[in-house]
Amino acid sequence: MSIPFDLWGQRGWASVEVAGESHYATHIRELFGKDLKPSGSEIVVTAQLVPDPQNRHDRNAVGVWVGNKQLGHLPRDEAARYVPVLASLTAQGWLPQVSARVWGTEWSDYEERRASFRGSVRLDLAEPHMLVPVNLPPSGQHRLLPTGAAIQVTGEEKHLDALAPLLRPEGECWAYVSLHEMVEQTARTSRTVVEVRVDGSRVGQLTPKMSGELLPAIRHLAQGDVTTTARAIIKGNRIKSEVVLYVARAHELPDTWLGPAAPAAPAQMQAHAPDFVPQVSPTSAVRPHGPIPPAPSGIRFVVPANWPQPPAGWAPPPGWRPDPSWPAAPEGWQWWIPVWE
Template identity: 65%
Template sequence: MSIPFDLWGQRGWAGMDVAGESHYVKEIRSLFGADLKKDDAELTITVRLVPDPKNRFDRNAVGVWAGSRQVGHLPRDEAARYAPVLTSMIAQGWEPQVSARVWASQWTGYDGSTELSASVRLDLAEPHMLVPANTPPKTPHRMLPVGGAIQVTGEEHHLDALSPWLRPEGQCWVHVTLHEVTEQLARSSRTVVEVRIDDARVGQLTPKMSGEVLPAIRHLADDGLTTGTRAIVKGNRIKAEVVLYVARAHELPDSWLTGSSTSTPPATPAERMAPQPVVIPAAASAPAVRQTHGPIPPPPQGIRFTVPPGWPQPPAGWYPPPGWRPDPTWPLEPDDWQWWVPFWDR
């Protein structure tokens, strides 16, 4: 059974046109029920993006579904870009979904029949910005709601920690955690917020910006929870930036504050485990950045792990532990490399 996953990168407005709505007029009309009485009507709904590799017209086809009703599909050129990411998510047991704006207009034709035109638009980010590049924190935590941008400072001192998150596309989403720390100055000290990715420091917030989130960090700390939020890492190996997208303490609704009162609040499916990052091949003209390796599949039974040419040979019987990543300085693996082979091969 698939678990619904709200794709990241949604900005609050629908900018991508869906194609083929004219073939699904009845399905779209049914979404409005009795509310479609005036000339124009619109609503915002959540839709699922479902790849359709058996489609006889386009093997990259991606259907747009509202519940049990298909209301269109991604345009052919867009489907080719999004299908690999969406297919990978579904293979991992996730059900990609996004917010959509549906518009409809109804009128009476010359022959007295009821006519309807409709359009659907999606709040859909670029393919490489749909899922985070890392999994959520493994310690008990709670994610702050998404909000405005806050720039992290001091990233230039942590390029080694940021290098695994630099992408050919120039940016990616990550889970980060926020921690209250005391910074020693020459004659005094001050409290600021330290920012970490997978428990590695990547910078901190200015004292002013720290004050915007410290009350929430302390509120969760009282319940024994770490504070998590979303961030974008962007740049290259000589200059990288981290930007948080987080609600300030004064913007948190009472419902969120009340929900965090337990010591270990139930995690959402997205917080329990995030889809594995999907590596999208960079265009030939893309600028050179530090290379990234694809995820290592888990070991099946009765076969052994093998490394690509140019990698150091691991000890006999060694398996990659959870979360292990190849050294970014090692050569990229061939596209068709078989990580696991029977004991008697190779």
């Protein structure tokens, strides 16, 4: 069973045209149901990109699907650029998917013949080298903050040795970063900021103002021993690099992402609880790499704590959907985690 994988780099606008829609007009029309307006309607759906190496017309063909309905395929030139990345993902058991805008219109001629339908599909698809992060997320419990506006990281010039292995010939790439609360000591005082790490190594920090935008979320997750992670673009070369986060601010996070509120601690515990923040010098040396763990022996399906827990080893069959009466899963929930047995 393939695991859905949301391709990175989606920015909210669909600019890649899908080819061959006229051959799949019936499938496209079915997506609208009864909501198709005579003047035309547009809907947003999640589309899967499936390589089709057995296609007799083009061995690089990539089909565009929504569920079990094909809507078209990538244009031949585009398919040749994208198929190496997409085929690599599917070979590893992933199902690449992106947001798609589907437009359709239907009309009847004056002689009241059968209605004619015309539809088009556009994909929110980044450049091939920006579809997949260059590194893995942290191995422990973590939550990925939703995508948001850009936040510039500072101090990257002090950590080029940690960034250089991630740089690509195209000059940019997506990467997982982890965010950590730290106290920065200055000559006269101290201040709390957010430290940014890649694969456990420090690559910079946020300004005090920008740190304040994310610290409430970092502290919220830290209460459950969960590491905060985010998407970042790393640009540059071995002599000059920069890191930019694309992340939602704490006040923009929906309640569904935050999850159920934690019960308040007893008064006597609150009075004696230490307000501990690790003391980290901004000029500390990069930590050495730890041991590389073996490849996971499998993956496990994980549901939110406020859902009925499935039997051990259970995985959802194709087409399975949660009971509508269950609470919505937090945004960005990690449905599958690797296991070592």
